[in-house]
Amino acid sequence: MRAGQTATLSCTIVPSSALQSVNIQWTKDGHTLSDSRYSQQPDGTLTIGSVKSSDSGMYTCTASTQQQLEQKQLQLRVQADLKITTAPNNIQVSEGSTALLPCVVSGDNVNIGWSRNGIPVRPDGRTILMSSDGSLILNNVKPSDEGTYTCNAYTGIYSVSATAEVRVSKDTQQGDDVPPECMDQPELANCELIVYARLCSNSYYSSFCCASCTRHSQNNGRLGRRG
CATH class of the missing domain: 2.60.40.10 (Immunoglobulins)
Incomplete structure (x- = not known):
């Protein structure tokens, strides 16, 4: 019950x-x-x-x-109240970066699945990952990754869901001056969040997000020259 x-x-x-x-x-x-x-x-x-x-x-x-x-x-047997405590938000990410869609759920024996535009999303362990708390991670996003993502949490006959839009922006100048050996390591750090939190100046974090931090620095330089 x-x-x-x-x-x-x-x-x-x-x-x-x-x-x-x-x-x-x-x-x-x-x-x-x-x-x-x-x-x-x-x-x-x-x-x-x-x-x-x-x-x-x-x-x-x-x-x-x-x-x-x-x-x-x-x-x-008493089932805890099934509820999504942290839901995904609508986001816009740059092509080639990482998108994080949180979906943290309270309850007992909960199963979590994701779908995009109504079609199930299957984690492949590389570009599509699902963390232990149910959040979805999209690495090296492409324009084809755009869409409506839905987190479905269910236990027994009860279910809850939350939906968010993902948009991918394409920067034609992005990555032109990034050396081939300068790569992100998404399995070690969420580079989108590292850039957002302005942690690229930290050598520890920037070592995992070389490409993203370099592009961020280049884009800031372009904006400074325009101004």
Whole structure:
């Protein structure tokens, strides 16, 4: 069941007239219930208000008299609220650079998939990567990578999604003066973010993003000459 709902666990005594002489006790995973959200009804039924994922477990109803003892076990599974906590934004990136589309999801046993213009995106381990938190990374983007990207998160019958537009700008002068040995290493750093955060002056970061930092420096030089 979903988090926030009320759970009802029954423990039926037959015949019902025997209830007066029967002692009923509930435990969870072998431990006595102490939370105020747990309430035992006169007929032995256990109700749990506003359940959360930590309420998942094995519940045991023990019915005992002076002469007899019987137990019944019930498994309760509570799914945490499924929600995209960090969604992708519309972005415009330069051709040849890296695009990052975040998709961080809360919930239990969540599966995450991406699509572009309604067609599933398949990570290939090189130009298309998906991080452990579900975010999509597009390396060396091309004009054909433009489109509407949708992050789909689902668990069981529940699903949520978030959509963002990716636009690729082509700079005809970009890379003209970049030596062939000056290359980005996208597997070590997100060069788009390095340039954006103005970290190219840092030798550590610029060593991973030689091409992007060089192009950024060239573009700034061109803008300065124009001004």
